[in-house]
Amino acid sequence: MTILKRRGVIAGALGLPSLLARPALANGFPGRPVRIVVPFPPGGATDGAARVVAExxxxxxxxxxxxxxxxxxSGAIGGEAVARSAPDGLTWLIASAYPLATGPLLNTRMPYDPGRDLTPVSMVFTTDHVITVxxxxxxxxxxxxIPEARARRQPVxxxxxxxxxxxxxxxxxxQMKTGAELVHIPxxxxxxxxxxxxxxTIxxxxxxxxxxxxxxxAGKVRALAxxxxxxxxxxxxxxxxxxLLPGYEAQSWNAIAVNGATPPALVERISADIxxxxxxxxTQARLAPLGADYAGSTPAEMAAVLRAEVERWEPVIRTAGITMQ
Structure with missing residues (x-):
């Protein structure tokens, strides 16, 4: 299953031409500059998408x-900055699963609780990954x-x-699905x-x-799946x-969240703007070269994605013994 029915969300937004054309100033929001925190270095799809949307x-x-x-x-520094910000809707986080959902599964000392201290606003994009060697x-x-990896003297x-x-x-x-010995290099x-x-090197x-x-x-790596x-x-x-491996399905995504105490009506308003x-x-024309599938969601839809992400990855994290402590 895909994370969200992306095309349906886009179609719904396109059905509101007057909303797209009218500045969102009816209730005075925002009135002051808005800050979008990207918890990753400049460059890449997350940073690029944030800048296009910001413009x-x-x-x-x-x-x-x-x-x-x-x-x-892994994104927690930016996540904490938004979690500790004022709940006025002026500070946003655009991030992936760790800062928004799976962090507490990996780090019991995480400086904030995504489920309590952040409120999901909207999906921004989803993307498949590719396995390359x-x-x-x-x-x-x-x-x-799979057989080549199993036969190697050294792990892949x-x-x-x-x-x-x-x-x-x-x-x-x-690794769990194939039995091949793999070593993670962060x-x-x-x-x-x-x-x-x-x-x-890897x-x-x-x-x-x-x-x-x-x-x-360019022929520098080969795509396997x-x-x-x-x-x-x-x-x-x-x-x-x-x-080849039934059940091996995964996408990554980036979404926007705000401080967990932000009023629900303001969260809905920001979501509609995104x-x-x-x-x-x-905007779509400018995002296209960045790749991925770009579309928004409602806060409720994004909250459902976060719950599903925790359910999907918790068994993997527990079985592999992954920890950030």
């Missing part, structure tokens, strides 16, 4: 919408990779942007992991398709992992 909303609000990068601790591996498909090394990230959890799930960001794969990555695609097309429920239009020749931004044709 649309700055015009809509008639006030600056500032993107602030606060990387570290470099030339140190002979495999050209997932079916060839795979990189991720950090402990508990989607790439890390997908690697642990792959990095402080995605760029360093990609660099090491290209250099041969053999494998399970990364977002938009990031991996240039290296696949995609992690979604269906073949991806940018890699139609690459099978899904679930074709959906308007993502449904705007000019």
């Amino acid at each position: 649309f909303l700055a015009q809509r609000y008639g006030t600056p919408v500032i993107v602030e990068n606060r990387p570290g601790a 470099n030339s140190s591996m002979q495999a050209r498909s997932l079916a060839e990779f 090394r795979y990189g991720s942007p950090g402990i508990g990230t989607g790439s890390h959890l997908m690697g642990e799930l792959l 990095y402080r960001g995605l760029a360093a992991a990609v660099t090491d794969q290209l250099a041969g 053999e494998m990555m399970i990364d977002q398709i938009p990031t991996s695609l240039p290296h696949i097309r 995609v992690t979604g429920t269906r073949r991806h239009p940018t890699l139609p020749e690459v099978p899904t992992a679930t074709e 959906r308007a931004a993502l449904a705007d044709p000019a």
Whole structure:
């Protein structure tokens, strides 16, 4: 199943042309600059999406919408900044699963409780991942990779942007499903992991398709499988992992949240504004080169995604003994 029925959400937003065209100033919100906290370094889909959405909303609000990068601790530093902010709707977090959902499963000392201290507002994008290997591996498909990995004297090394990230959890799930011995190598960001794969320091990555695609097309890495429920239009020749390993399905996503005490009516208002931004044709044209599937959601829909994410990954985290302490 996909995380959200993305096209339906877009269609609903496009059905409100007057909402898209009218500045959102009826009740005086925001009245002051809005800050979008990106808990990762500049660059990449999260940062890029935040900046495109910020530009649309700055015009809509008639006030600056500032993107602030606060990387570290797999996103928890930025998450804590928003969790401790005033509940006035002026400070937003755009983040992935760890800062918004799975963090407490991995770190009992996490400085905030996402379920209590943050309120989900809207999905921003979802993306499938792709399993890639470099030339140190002979495999050209997932079916060839499994016996090769099992036969190696040394475990296959795979990189991720950090402990508990989607790439890390997908690697642990792959190990459980195949019995191949894999070793996780965490990095402080995605760029360093990609660099090491290209250099041969690590053999494998399970990364977002938009990031991996240039290296696949350049022949620097080979795509073995995609992690979604269906073949991806940018890699139609690459099978899904679930074709060989039933139940191996995973997407990563980024969503916007605000302080947990923000009034519900204001949360709904911000959500509608984000959906308007993502449904705007000019915004969509600017987001398209970043890859992924962009669409908003209601706060209730996003809350359901967070619950499902915890249910999906808790058994993997417990079985693999993953901890950030």
